[in-house]
Amino acid sequence: MLRIAGGRVYDPANGVAGEERDVCLDGGKVVDDVPAHAPRIDARGMVVMPGGVDIHAHIAGPKVNAARRLAPEEHRADVVDRTAILRSGTGGTVPSTFVTGYRYALLGYTTVVEAATPPLAARHVLAELRDTPVIDSLFLVLMGNNLALFDLIRRDPARVRDAVAWWLEATGGYGVKLVNPGGVERWKHGNGNVTSLDDDVVGITPRRVLDAIATAVHDLGLPHPVHVHCNNLGVAGNYRTTLDTLRTLEGRRAHLAHLQFHAYGGRAGGRPRSRAPELAEYLGAHPELSADVGQVMFGPATTMTADAPVSAILRDVTGGKWVNADTEVETGCGIVPFTYREKNYVHALQWGIGLELFLLSRDPWRTVLSTDHPNGGSFLSYPKLIRLLMDREFRNEQLRRANQRAIRSTVLLDDLDREYTLEEIAIITRAGPARLLGLRDKGHLGVGADADVTIYDERADREEMFAAPRHVLKAGRAIVRDGELVEAGAGELLRVAAPYDDAIDDVLRDRFEERYSVQFDSYPVSEPWLLEPARRVPARPTS
Amino acid sequence: MPPPEPAAGTTEGRRATCGGCGLACDDITVVPRGDGGLERLERTCPLGDAWFAERTAPAPPVARVDGAEVALEHALDEAAAILGAARAPLVYGLGGTTCETQRAAVALAETIGAVIDPAGPLLDGAAGLAYQTLGASTATLGDIRDRAEVVVVWRADPAVTHPRLFERLRLPGEHRELVVVDERRTATAEQAGVFLELPAERDVEALWTLRALVREAPLARGPAPDPGLADLAARLRGCANGAILHRVRGHVEALALHSLVRDLARITHVVALLLRREVNAAGAEDVLAWQTGYPTAVSFAPGHPRSAPGELNAAAVLARGDADAALVVASDPLEQLPPDAAEQLRAIPLVCVDARDTATARAARVAFTTAAPGVHRAGVVHRLDGVPVPFRAPLASSRPGDDELLAALAGRLAAAREAVA
Numbered sequence: 001m002l003r004i005a006g007g008r009v010y011d012p013a014n015g016v017a018g019e020e021r022d023v024c025l026d027g028g029k030v031v032d033d034v035p036a037h038a039p040r041i042d043a044r045g046m047v048v049m050p051g052g053v054d055i056h057a058h059i060a061g062p063k064v065n066a067a068r069r070l071a072p073e074e075h076r077a078d079v080v081d082r083t084a085i086l087r088s089g090t091g092g093t094v095p096s097t098f099v100t101g102y103r104y105a106l107l108g109y110t111t112v113v114e115a116a117t118p119p120l121a122a123r124h125v126l127a128e129l130r131d132t133p134v135i136d137s138l139f140l141v142l143m144g145n146n147l148a149l150f151d152l153i154r155r156d157p158a159r160v161r162d163a164v165a166w167w168l169e170a171t172g173g174y175g176v177k178l179v180n181p182g183g184v185e186r187w188k189h190g191n192g193n194v195t196s197l198d199d200d201v202v203g204i205t206p207r208r209v210l211d212a213i214a215t216a217v218h219d220l221g222l223p224h225p226v227h228v229h230c231n232n233l234g235v236a237g238n239y240r241t242t243l244d245t246l247r248t249l250e251g252r253r254a255h256l257a258h259l260q261f262h263a264y265g266g267r268a269g270g271r272p273r274s275r276a277p278e279l280a281e282y283l284g285a286h287p288e289l290s291a292d293v294g295q296v297m298f299g300p301a302t303t304m305t306a307d308a309p310v311s312a313i314l315r316d317v318t319g320g321k322w323v324n325a326d327t328e329v330e331t332g333c334g335i336v337p338f339t340y341r342e343k344n345y346v347h348a349l350q351w352g353i354g355l356e357l358f359l360l361s362r363d364p365w366r367t368v369l370s371t372d373h374p375n376g377g378s379f380l381s382y383p384k385l386i387r388l389l390m391d392r393e394f395r396n397e398q399l400r401r402a403n404q405r406a407i408r409s410t411v412l413l414d415d416l417d418r419e420y421t422l423e424e425i426a427i428i429t430r431a432g433p434a435r436l437l438g439l440r441d442k443g444h445l446g447v448g449a450d451a452d453v454t455i456y457d458e459r460a461d462r463e464e465m466f467a468a469p470r471h472v473l474k475a476g477r478a479i480v481r482d483g484e485l486v487e488a489g490a491g492e493l494l495r496v497a498a499p500y501d502d503a504i505d506d507v508l509r510d511r512f513e514e515r516y517s518v519q520f521d522s523y524p525v526s527e528p529w530l531l532e533p534a535r536r537v538p539a540r541p542t543s
Numbered sequence: 544m545p546p547p548e549p550a551a552g553t554t555e556g557r558r559a560t561c562g563g564c565g566l567a568c569d570d571i572t573v574v575p576r577g578d579g580g581l582e583r584l585e586r587t588c589p590l591g592d593a594w595f596a597e598r599t600a601p602a603p604p605v606a607r608v609d610g611a612e613v614a615l616e617h618a619l620d621e622a623a624a625i626l627g628a629a630r631a632p633l634v635y636g637l638g639g640t641t642c643e644t645q646r647a648a649v650a651l652a653e654t655i656g657a658v659i660d661p662a663g664p665l666l667d668g669a670a671g672l673a674y675q676t677l678g679a680s681t682a683t684l685g686d687i688r689d690r691a692e693v694v695v696v697w698r699a700d701p702a703v704t705h706p707r708l709f710e711r712l713r714l715p716g717e718h719r720e721l722v723v724v725d726e727r728r729t730a731t732a733e734q735a736g737v738f739l740e741l742p743a744e745r746d747v748e749a750l751w752t753l754r755a756l757v758r759e760a761p762l763a764r765g766p767a768p769d770p771g772l773a774d775l776a777a778r779l780r781g782c783a784n785g786a787i788l789h790r791v792r793g794h795v796e797a798l799a800l801h802s803l804v805r806d807l808a809r810i811t812h813v814v815a816l817l818l819r820r821e822v823n824a825a826g827a828e829d830v831l832a833w834q835t836g837y838p839t840a841v842s843f844a845p846g847h848p849r850s851a852p853g854e855l856n857a858a859a860v861l862a863r864g865d866a867d868a869a870l871v872v873a874s875d876p877l878e879q880l881p882p883d884a885a886e887q888l889r890a891i892p893l894v895c896v897d898a899r900d901t902a903t904a905r906a907a908r909v910a911f912t913t914a915a916p917g918v919h920r921a922g923v924v925h926r927l928d929g930v931p932v933p934f935r936a937p938l939a940s941s942r943p944g945d946d947e948l949l950a951a952l953a954g955r956l957a958a959a960r961e962a963v964a
Contacts, residue, residue, distance in 0.1 A: 088653055326814060
């Protein structure tokens, strides 16, 4: 039982914008009231928000671990000691699992989405998430280059819906992710890629994949719509592909991952330009669509993606470390450590486009915060990003330091003087992501919500304010007290419950034996210690 | 934690995953006897037969101290006393057990400030440093099977070490070339379309020549390159998709091989795969990496993971006399370490946790003989290509699992530390 007394509460989902009021917690939930003798936190002069929700990050699984293994120098420079309650570990852009959990909690985040899981590796992802303390986690299952699904889409499209649900159930996943649909399969076949939605890939096109999977996700009524990493990531002129993708998805809900990386004008192979205004405009006009920005932040990053052909291009840019890892039937993976530099035209343009998307956004509920951690920068850079959005003077000063040619190609110098309010920040960092994910108990402080609460000291320097919350409560327990991590229990796995027709088992079994190198019966995760405990979030079928 | 054990007395076949090598074949059937023992195996290879036999043979008592049977609790106290008193303990092994046990072992190593080396005795971790320097391009078995037009086996003899590899890769096959590079005509080479004889010490030279050939870079003056290498370079350049399966021995060799793969990656889609021998060698690296950030040996002595490749590998630590006690899990280092390291290991107090009766277990101060992961206890192993595969429990055992044992040991050690603090 706890009363958080007298703080300025930002709970946009319930229309609360900075009013001084009490928030009462009991039994891991927000409640209407607690007895007067209940313990209390004096939050006067503080800002109270729901716990942060990260809609798109890479924190667990073979791809993340391959990147961890690649970066001993980062880890040596950032060590975390064991304490009576905490495991030791290392940080950098790809921290060890324990440190990932601790640092998200210290940042006031309590729910994080692992955005790209190869279903074949679900056991590995789950095991890492079990070693990632404090935060609740969920993962999206890669389905955009799955040959067995391609086969179904071509020959037996009526079964796709059941197959999608089967894959979610077999892995413990929450939602569906498409990454460069078709393109990664082409890459694995001989270093190819697709350039348009109508390119042929083993008898199918990216457009057909998008259409079929988005329809399946829509019909299943999954809580989170199809989560799309568009084709042509990073390529000059790719905004056309992005718009084409959005038009293809029309009539169904969709979430676009790291939109910044898909918002470039210019000609392929040439110098990119910003097309953020067009995309912001389109997004604004289509309420069924949403995006996370994928802001890049100057400094170190580690690019890691299922979009392996993109990594090959980055490899040739950096000439440094590079990992490629092909997963049979399902996906690819590429990793390149990367540093974004403010004087570099392309990097400064990417930085500027991200800011444009934020500042031109008409609806903060549908354009939410991400750096595509750690692709555009670590989640530890969110506080600085928040300051860039909230503090025009700071932003202008940063703008002046960046490559001017790039900045001039954006609209950032055109009186774009918007400053995000605390309410808007609460929307893009918790309320919005929770709503887009369909997590009804997250991202708000109404009665019945999970008692995940972050309490900040009100400070003029928003970066300092958001970098070090005063208190963080997770399921009602004090995790961070006076800026110190005081408890680090396990978080919860959130997974979807989407019913399907069992007949799909036999359909898939036939396709399995010839395609996979594991047995059909080995494939679904069945280990109780990986799957439990978990909270099921039900799908609400639309047909 | 573990799922319910199969009921004793039934004798229908049960699915199993074999731990005989890094392939972790998951299509095995175990047919039990009426008394719960092993009647028969289906689809195993000779390594698999031996692996199951070793784990179903009559085993010594669950707990022994100095070779004499004792109560489990007593042995746990003894083991905790040894490891708790050690100033520089070593945790060793891991590649032969599940990820669950590996997680417990890393946690325990952290509790006691130990050095932990996941590499095992079979050099399964030899390519780790090259990976950290350059990265890698790799693929899972299914992709290699379905895409690679050229398969090169470099300095490995999977016909002996991974007997079902070629069956699983459908090799030799039509329109697919199999090239073997080794110092002698091995059993694997007998199946190859092309065999390239290369003395063991000439790896780096040959790989560097191949690099030049595939890049079509001019070679230094001197004799023309071996026509076999020129032919291999042409095959690799000419394929749309190729794979190099290898067991290179040292760091420089691994660097050379990954450099070649990287050169090839600009021309065509070529991947490399280390043929790890221990069933969960990949898992040992993975678990250590996700918990600490490092895939190679670390020391927890400073209170956080410290990595110093080379310096901290178990053989080096032992040979320097830098370990004063050891915990060995699912491994038999006395049989497999270099003699000077084995000698040192014999000289320090040793705690051994294994399902088998090994030379190391017999020499240990405290030896626990557990249920066997993959036979009596379920878990997950990461196959040599990193794919997580369920390790099943087709047979029953009343013994504790190695994960439970390590957890019990860690509990005692943590309690002892707290009492001191």
